[in-house]
Amino acid sequence: MAESVSDLVLSLADCKQLLGLRYAEWCSATPTLEADIAAAAMGLDDLGHSRVLAGCLTELGPDPRGAERETDPAAYRNVAFLDDTWTEWDQFVAANAILDTAFTVMLEALVEGEVEVLRTRLRKMLGEERYHFLHGRSWLNELGSSAATARAWQEAVEWFGPDGGKHRKRLAEKLERPEPKLEIDWSKWDPLRRRTRPGAIDRPTFDMLRGLEERRYGVVRASDAEAPARG
Amino acid sequence: MTRVHKNVREYDVFARKARVDPLRHVGRVVAPDDDIAQAYARATYDEERWVEMVIVPRAAVITVTAPGEE
Numbered sequence: 001m002a003e004s005v006s007d008l009v010l011s012l013a014d015c016k017q018l019l020g021l022r023y024a025e026w027c028s029a030t031p032t033l034e035a036d037i038a039a040a041a042m043g044l045d046d047l048g049h050s051r052v053l054a055g056c057l058t059e060l061g062p063d064p065r066g067a068e069r070e071t072d073p074a075a076y077r078n079v080a081f082l083d084d085t086w087t088e089w090d091q092f093v094a095a096n097a098i099l100d101t102a103f104t105v106m107l108e109a110l111v112e113g114e115v116e117v118l119r120t121r122l123r124k125m126l127g128e129e130r131y132h133f134l135h136g137r138s139w140l141n142e143l144g145s146s147a148a149t150a151r152a153w154q155e156a157v158e159w160f161g162p163d164g165g166k167h168r169k170r171l172a173e174k175l176e177r178p179e180p181k182l183e184i185d186w187s188k189w190d191p192l193r194r195r196t197r198p199g200a201i202d203r204p205t206f207d208m209l210r211g212l213e214e215r216r217y218g219v220v221r222a223s224d225a226e227a228p229a230r231g
Numbered sequence: 232m233t234r235v236h237k238n239v240r241e242y243d244v245f246a247r248k249a250r251v252d253p254l255r256h257v258g259r260v261v262a263p264d265d266d267i268a269q270a271y272a273r274a275t276y277d278e279e280r281w282v283e284m285v286i287v288p289r290a291a292v293i294t295v296t297a298p299g300e301e
Contacts, residue, residue: 032236034260034271041274135270142236142263 005115006060008106011077011194013053015103015159018082019095020046021205025085026092038135042096045128052121059117064192070210073200079155080197085205094148097136097175102156104129105170137175145180154182159194162186236263241289244272246281254285 023043030036057063068075081099086092107125110118140149157179160167172179188196200206239261245254257276262268265286272286 034262034275038270038274041277131270131273134266138264138267138270 004061004064005118006057006062006064007077007192009053009056009060009110009118010064011159011192012103012106013050013057014077015079015082015099016046016053017050017209018076018078018201018205019100019103020044020048020050021209022082022086022095023092026089030092031089035135035139038131039092042100042132042135045125045132046100049125049128052125056117056121060115073203073206074193074198076201076206076209077193078201079159080195080199081152081155082201083199084202088148090143090146091148093136093139093143094146094152096132097140098149098152098156098171099159100129100132100136101174102159102167102171104133105167105174106160108170109167133174140175150180153180154184155195155197157182158184158189158196161191161194162189236261239263240268242268242272242286243289243292244276244284244286246276246279246284248279248281250282254283257284259289260286 020043023039023046027036027040027043030039057065066075079099081091081095086095104126107122107129111122111126113119156171157164157168160171168179185196190196201209240263242260242262243256244258244260246257247254258272260268260271260275262271265288268286272284276284
């Protein structure tokens with residue numbers, strides 16, 4: 001199947017939006033005060049990256065965002081690792097080191113690619129992502145491998161897709177560790193969501209995302225309009 | 232849970248806003264290695280659009296004159 005660059009950019013935008021939110025959820029719960037601050041900063045970075053990526057979509061052809069995004073959490077094209085709030089620090093570290101770096105590998109490919117709007121607008125992200133990488137890799141070296149890192153690596157490879165051999169090699173090089181042994185059933189792979197696992201973002205997160213988007217575009221709900229004005 | 236890394240080094244952070252400015256001391260971070268110290272410094276001292284930021288391990292600083300000795 002010929003891959004649409006719009007579909008890829010939307011998936012990257014959705015992944016970064018969810019990654020930013022998940023980072024932010026940990027900004028007062030990491031093992032150290034410094035990591036709290038880093039979590040907040042990285043969260044802001046990735047939310048900003050998501051907005052820039054989404055802003056590129058109108059210049060890449062037909063917008064792949066359909067009406068189903070208003071009501072169906074499964075319409076979001078994020079990796080499954082970001083569906084739910086992380087409950088353990090090693091999940092944060094696995095996402096920070098492996099998934100965030102995988103997204104950066106794809107960003108690098110787009111910046112070096114042939115689509116001019118992506119070559120110019122995405123370049124600045126690479127500078128910011130350098131700090132995410134240093135943070136994630138150091139914590140990964142401190143904590144070592146875990147079930148969370150195995151799952152993150154699996155989902156990163158799935159996200160690259162069946163033709164992602166070059167990206168997989170680059171990810172392992174950057175992390176300075178070999179790709180773990182993986183078993184992927186590509187027959188279950190969803191080419192739009194770039195994952196094999198079913199499921200979707202948790203409902204509270206989805207509702208919050210829809211609320212944020214409504215306010216961003218000035219949509220006023222009837223219930224809001226009827227509320228008395230605050231002094 | 233203690234909210235510090237087990238083995239940390241202290242780093243001084245220096246930055247400047249313009250090429251013509253001298254680097255000035257903006258603060259410190261503690262971190263277990265140079266890589267994560269960079270991430271912490273960048274996240275903590277992001278109040279300006281710095282053109283340059285560097286970190287120096289505190290242990291590498293050699294005091295030539297200290298307050299009270301001049």
